[in-house]
Amino acid sequence: MNHETNTGVAAPILEVLGLRASISGKPILNGVDLVVRPGEVHAIMGRNGSGKSTLSNVVMGHPAYVVDGGEIRYQGRDLLRMDVTERARAGIFLAFQYPVAIPGVGVAQFLRSALRAMGREVPAREFRKQLSAAFADLGIPDSFATRHVNDGFSGGEKKRLEILQMLLLQPKLALLDETDSGLDIDALRTVAAGINRAIAQGVSVVLVTHYQRILEYVRPDHVHVFLDGRVAMSGGPELATQLESRGYEWVEADAVASQAVSA
Amino acid sequence: MTLQRFENEPAFLADLRADAAVRALDLPLPDRATHRFRFTEAAALLPGGACTRELLEAPVVAVDASFDVPDEAVAAGVRVLPFGQALASDLAARIGESLGEVSGMDDALLAANLAMFSAGAVVVVPDGARVEAPIVLRFRTGDGGRLSALRTLVLVGAQAKATVIEELDVPAGFGAAVTEVVLGPGATATHARLESGGPGGVAFTRAAYQVDRDASLQHVHILMPEGLVKVEAAPVIRGPGGRVEGLGMAFTAGRARADFRAVEDHAVGDSESRVTWRAVAADRSRSIFTGLLRIAPGAARSQAFEEARSLLLSKHAVAETIPELEILNHDVRCTHGAAVAPVDEEAVFFLRSRGLTRSDAYAMLVEGFVEPVLSGLPVAAMADRVRDRLRTALAAA
Ligand SMILES: Nc1ncnc2c1ncn2[C@@H]1O[C@H](COP(=O)(O)OP(=O)(O)OP(=O)(O)O)[C@@H](O)[C@H]1O
Ligand SMILES: [Mg+2]
Numbered sequence: 001m002n003h004e005t006n007t008g009v010a011a012p013i014l015e016v017l018g019l020r021a022s023i024s025g026k027p028i029l030n031g032v033d034l035v036v037r038p039g040e041v042h043a044i045m046g047r048n049g050s051g052k053s054t055l056s057n058v059v060m061g062h063p064a065y066v067v068d069g070g071e072i073r074y075q076g077r078d079l080l081r082m083d084v085t086e087r088a089r090a091g092i093f094l095a096f097q098y099p100v101a102i103p104g105v106g107v108a109q110f111l112r113s114a115l116r117a118m119g120r121e122v123p124a125r126e127f128r129k130q131l132s133a134a135f136a137d138l139g140i141p142d143s144f145a146t147r148h149v150n151d152g153f154s155g156g157e158k159k160r161l162e163i164l165q166m167l168l169l170q171p172k173l174a175l176l177d178e179t180d181s182g183l184d185i186d187a188l189r190t191v192a193a194g195i196n197r198a199i200a201q202g203v204s205v206v207l208v209t210h211y212q213r214i215l216e217y218v219r220p221d222h223v224h225v226f227l228d229g230r231v232a233m234s235g236g237p238e239l240a241t242q243l244e245s246r247g248y249e250w251v252e253a254d255a256v257a258s259q260a261v262s263a
Numbered sequence: 264m265t266l267q268r269f270e271n272e273p274a275f276l277a278d279l280r281a282d283a284a285v286r287a288l289d290l291p292l293p294d295r296a297t298h299r300f301r302f303t304e305a306a307a308l309l310p311g312g313a314c315t316r317e318l319l320e321a322p323v324v325a326v327d328a329s330f331d332v333p334d335e336a337v338a339a340g341v342r343v344l345p346f347g348q349a350l351a352s353d354l355a356a357r358i359g360e361s362l363g364e365v366s367g368m369d370d371a372l373l374a375a376n377l378a379m380f381s382a383g384a385v386v387v388v389p390d391g392a393r394v395e396a397p398i399v400l401r402f403r404t405g406d407g408g409r410l411s412a413l414r415t416l417v418l419v420g421a422q423a424k425a426t427v428i429e430e431l432d433v434p435a436g437f438g439a440a441v442t443e444v445v446l447g448p449g450a451t452a453t454h455a456r457l458e459s460g461g462p463g464g465v466a467f468t469r470a471a472y473q474v475d476r477d478a479s480l481q482h483v484h485i486l487m488p489e490g491l492v493k494v495e496a497a498p499v500i501r502g503p504g505g506r507v508e509g510l511g512m513a514f515t516a517g518r519a520r521a522d523f524r525a526v527e528d529h530a531v532g533d534s535e536s537r538v539t540w541r542a543v544a545a546d547r548s549r550s551i552f553t554g555l556l557r558i559a560p561g562a563a564r565s566q567a568f569e570e571a572r573s574l575l576l577s578k579h580a581v582a583e584t585i586p587e588l589e590i591l592n593h594d595v596r597c598t599h600g601a602a603v604a605p606v607d608e609e610a611v612f613f614l615r616s617r618g619l620t621r622s623d624a625y626a627m628l629v630e631g632f633v634e635p636v637l638s639g640l641p642v643a644a645m646a647d648r649v650r651d652r653l654r655t656a657l658a659a660a
Contacts (some may be wrong), residue, residue: 059610060616061615061616062612063608064608065611083615084612084616084619085615085619085620085621088615088616088617088618089617089618093616094616096613099613100607100609100610100612101610102610102613102614102627102628102631103631103632103634104631104632104633104634104635105628105629105630105631105634110617110627113619113623113627114617114618114619117617117618117619117620117623118618148631165617169617169618172468218515251546
């Protein structure tokens with residue numbers, strides 16, 4: 001019998017174990033460990049270039065990254081054996097740090113295709129109702145239905161649309177890569193409310209952010225600090241506040257110290 | 264030489280054919296040194312690779328033709344007839360005035376077409392007749408090794424309005440189709456050509472247009488060959504206030520080749536032309552666009568715009584996208600843009616992360632890429648046909 005079930009701790013939805021990955025022959029992830037249990041919210045912070053987006057991309061299955069070692073398990077399955085489409089259909093969602101424009105493809109058309117791809121085809125009328133409600137929730141004007149996906153959108157509009165996609169596609173695990181960056185105060189609240197709605201529905205969240213501010217709206221269960229392609233420090237919500245005042249040198253010094261101890 | 268192809272051809276046609284035949288045999292077949300044929304030499308477009316007496320005298324090759332003429336057009340007095348019947352009708356004199364005048368017979372291919380065409384259509388839209396529903400002319404060439412030569416003449420009267428769609432299918436062998444369209448003063452016309460064909464099909468087509476004062480032409484070319492097509496669109500704006508919109512795309516896969524050339528000729532000023540082209544090339548196919556904007560010395564205040572983009576779906580596919588300018592007046596506005604790019608793999612990743620399969624992601628990106636053309640097509644059914652073809656081809660890939 002499963003030990004974890006016995007103790008009442010749910011089996012992880014995502015397990016990243018000793019993950020190493022590179023791009024164009026350049027190692028970026030140097031042994032990432034991260035365990036996310038169903039319904040948990042994990043925040044990942046860390047310097048520019050420390051590998052946060054790389055981790056999100058590798059979990060989603062971006063073909064440009066090469067996994068050099070370690071493993072990723074999703075609901076107990078070997079994620080590395082699944083392609084991007086399979087991962088999406090199994091319930092993994094990535095909100096892109098830099099959402100991609102799809103010229104010539106209308107937002108409504110795109111969303112309907114995505115729903116269909118997920119096996120959730122809805123009649124046209126119902127879809128329009130759903131979409132209109134989702135637009136309203138995220139403060140997106142209805143006129144966006146016929147605009148081309150992310151084409152000429154402002155930074156904030158793109159981020160709202162990412163969250164709208166998450167809410168519509170109803171994933172089990174959402175990787176939100178700096179979805180809070182570049183948002184004005186109102187947009188931040190709207191987007192945070194969207195994320196909280198997903199969390200309330202049981203979605204597990206990995207939230208990559210540079211700012212303590214979003215964490216005032218979306219309460220993380222765990223906070224991790226990335227350093228040179230690894231999780232250098234983990235803690236509770238208080239870690240985000242400490243980081244804000246003490247900066248990343250503190251984490252760096254601490255990491256060096258703990259390495260010295262373990263050596 | 265026996266050049267007659269229809270029963271009781273009028274004398275003017277016999278003379279025209281005889282002249283054309285002499286030119287077809289005398290003029291050298293343009294090779295790649297000729298600018299217009301630098302990507303596809305003329306010899307590739309003829310059976311046996313040469314323009315010979317046997318070719319010109321070859322027996323008629325059957326062409327399946329069917330026309331859709333909307334009631335609205337009939338009621339407005341529009342005439343749509345197979346070419347042979349039109350020659351035998353009261354329209355003969357009008358045909359005589361225009362046939363060969365718009366497209367010319369400056370090279371052996373055009374001359375050969377005039378000398379030997381044996382099928383086609385004549386469309387006459389009377390002055391002031393305004394018809395919204397499209398007139399559709401479908402042609403399908405027969406017989407493997409030989410050349411089917413077609414000719415279409417469209418006369419759109421002053422202040423008249425019409426849409427003529429020509430569908431040409433060359434399943435195998437050789438097809439050549441020359442269309443001449445004359446727009447009277449103030450006329451509004453769309454001429455669209457949809458070309459398809461089998462892997463063994465070779466087609467040469469040319470659509471030449473004459474645009475009178477205040478007339479407005481839309482020319483549309485959709486090329487979806489599996490073999491080889493060389494296609495030309497050549498409008499000449501002859502009256503001030505004339506406007507031309509050229510819209511088109513090519514989709515090629517396998518080893519198909521599409522070579523499209525547009526020449527927007529501003530013979531007079533106060534005129535406008537705008538060309539939008541999209542090419543999508545998959546597998547080992549080749550897609551060529553050359554677009555010449557020509558502004559005559561006296562054509563002041565002309566405006567000419569051209570935008571051509573090509574999308575490569577495979578690293579073995581090739582696209583040439585080449586704008587050309589011949590601007591002989593300074594008081595004009597011209598812009599042109601050309602680009603060739605592979606599929607944006609970040610976009611593919613983005614779409615796949617939303618659950619789409621790789622081929623669905625490609626299909627969506629390709630449809631988005633050609634959207635500026637599809638959204639401008641005169642009838643929605645044409646866009647649907649293009650989408651169907653794209654989806655089938657991309658699903659198979
Ligand atoms: N295609 C690539 N070729 C080479 N290096 C790359 C490539 N893509 C990313 N990198 C490098 O990988 C490192 C990690 O990048 P990543 O985007 O994961 O950082 P990040 O932690 O998300 O940073 P930020 O906070 O700025 O978003 C960076 O040094 C980046 O330059
Ligand atoms: Mg990043």
